Amino acid sequence: MIKLKINGHDRTFDGDPDMPLLWYLRDEISMTGTKFGCGVGLCGACTVHRNGEPIRSCSTPMKELAGKNITTIEGLSPDGNHPLQKAWAQVNVPQCGYCQTGQIMQAAALLKKNHHPSDKEIDDAMSGNICRCGTYQRIRSAIKAAGKEMA
């Protein structure tokens, strides 16, 4: 039995301890905002926070999560009004939208530490997150805009 917190709520898990968090979130507790893109840590679509740090949920087995605090896109802000979510809407970032929850979670972790990231810092933080539709330049400007608001 593994106990953890997801978006502030206590959860217990007694399935296959090797099952990655991604599939627990999506298939078992129906939190589908976290996406499957590659399954092996190469695309970032599945990004969530573990104790505030971004992780790839597709490659993080449940057995490593005992006692941890997980935040998913559903828990990033209660009303969908995180500065990044507002900036995303303002800059019209999404195309198909599939990668965007992962992008936002990755960017949220960056901005927590650094409200004014340089282009290079944004590249370094975000290059693990693929957007096949190619929204990168808008992601970059939305991150800068949200950072300004948070500063």
Added chain:
Amino acid sequence: MSIENLTQENLNRRTFLGGVFSAGAMVLAAQLLPEEAFADTNEYHGKAAASALRSSIYLGLEPDGTVYIVTHRSEMGTGIRTTLPMVAADEMEADFSKVKIEQGIGDKAYGDQNTDGSKSIRGFFTAFRESGAAARTMLVQAAAAQWKAPVTECKAQNHEVIHTPSGRKLGYGALASAAGKLPAPKPETLQLKPKSEWRFIGKDSKIADMADICSGKAVFGMDVQRPGMLYASVERPPVMGGSVQSFDDKETLKVKGVSQTASIDPFKPPYTFQPLGGVAVVANSTWAAFQGRKKLKVEWNNGANASHDSEAYKKELLETARKPGKVVRNIGDVDAAFGKGGKIVEAEYYVPLLAHATMEPPVAVAEFKDGKVEAWVPTQNPQAVQDTVAGALGIKPEDVTCHVTLLGGGFGRKSKPDYVAEAAILSKKTGKPIKLVWSREDDLRFDYYHAVAGMYHKAALDEKGKTTAWLHRSVFPSISSMNDANSMYGFDVEYGMGLNDMPFDIPNHRAENGPAKAHVRIGWLRSVANIYHVFSGLSFADELAHAANRDPLEYQLELIGPGRIIDFKSQGVANYWNYGESYDKFPFDTKRLRKVLEIAGERSGWGKRKPGNGWGLGIAASRSFTSYVASVVEVEVDKAGKIRIPRSWQVADVGMVINPDRVHSQFEGAAVMGASIALTGEISLSDGRVRQSNFHDYPVARMNQAPLQTDVHIVESSALPGGVGEPGVPPFVPAFANAVFAATGKRVRELPFSKHKLV
């Protein structure tokens, strides 16, 4: 397309719409007949579209004032789910905040639903306008009747009808029932709003799904859940056309969560949209299904493609391209011109297979019950889902209901519904709703690949450096292999994408297509044959400029020649495809092509800085999907050969623009996809098996490889709306290669760049 007749629809239509409207609603059905049949493009668009020569758009108004607009096209990132309703709402004078967008299910009554070929706006702009205008007309009539005033004294404005002399007003909701009882206006009597009164058309509009996407609430195909649903994953024959000889599932069935395995029959050639076959593992989670699959032991019959090897095939294509092929366009006499001497330039080009790699891999939920199927699918082509599932299960297409979810990318992959048939077959076999999930490995190994192509170019320059003759040969496995197992040649659709419509004004020009057989499934991918034709054609044009010692931009303009409408008929092109459009309405106008090139030159500061030493600009322009685009790419190549794109410019004349922000975003995205194709895009096979499996060996551009900034400029145009989703890709790739040449002196004739040492 124009409105054939407008009818009030009654109750049974409501069922069709999935119960959207209440009994008091005014439901307006516009039944449309397309002016141009898509008959000649059947193979490209699939059976479904061709059989459907009726189209309808449904617009409903509830007594509470809510307007429902049904989008019958799929949302895969272009914004079409928002943009088409904007058009109808504008003509209706609706308050857009009161508009609810409903996604249409698959139904032939809608006409062409295949969201493909960059034609949603081209095909349905007028239809949606007329739909909105008809609703507005009826509302005005209803208000006038209520006030016993002449219609001319009443006007619709922002969800109300106003009696101008008295200032009295009636809201749309209050008029809904009365308007619903009026006969629908004849299409020829409809008065469309003048451009000056447009409120949404031509203005940026946010996509309807923005908040849901950013908060994780948006429902993609991957996110659909049904009560009692099980998850499935399929082990498919590693070689195209192979089949299961035997399998052992003992270990699989021991995996916790796995409930059963089931086999899926291989396709009967040609492969069409049928599943590839294989062994499915069914489980209570995606993870368990994946785990169970790892434990399967399958013996395969590999069939005829088991020795297929990409390197050998490449040689074959290029050798074929050295030989005369089928002539698909001819001007003057290239052989005679080559015989006259002058400077001869020749080159071979090669583009490998490419995979779509949509961010959301193929996935489908299907539920088989009482001989019928209900499916929830991220599909570009819901009617093909109906046909394909029906074919696989031996039921009628009408007995397949296809709900269309949001698509996590499409790019052409999701117009081919083999994955939905898999889900339906498994639901029938298990008696449970099935979510069938493709892993990324499945996606890359079992795609309908963009065709590999070998091309040969030869040109002669006169003493002034002018190109006097150009021979262009192209050899590729055709998309027609989808419907014809013996296909050896391309067809008009592929020729019309950069092979028989090169816009150059050269006295001697011949385009040829040589034979090639397909050994993998070939399918269309964003901008299709333009990718290889435009890459090779516009790279070679750059080579000619350098051979002539001329500036590449100036030389491209010279090649294009004076502004004119190209007369393909007189040049041996009997059936110029023209993207399925009438040539009168959408002629190939070189004036527009010249203009985007010139503007791209100005905006990018072309010619201001001397290239070399790891820095350079490249330029290329092409017309595709009836739109004209020029790309300029700036590259920096460091000492280690690492490429960065500080900036790129996309200048596009796409005709009239409906939602400028979404046009910009498509061209920004096309630049990134172009960068992926050029930098690292390659699928290859040995022993008939695809070598790549995930993003480590099929990389797509990441933020640090994509252009840092793409400057999109949309040319003011009042021409009919053209394509937007695809045309930004083709010119970007040669512009990028030309920039690499400018920066390094290395001419890349074989994609991707990652195969070459650039410094």
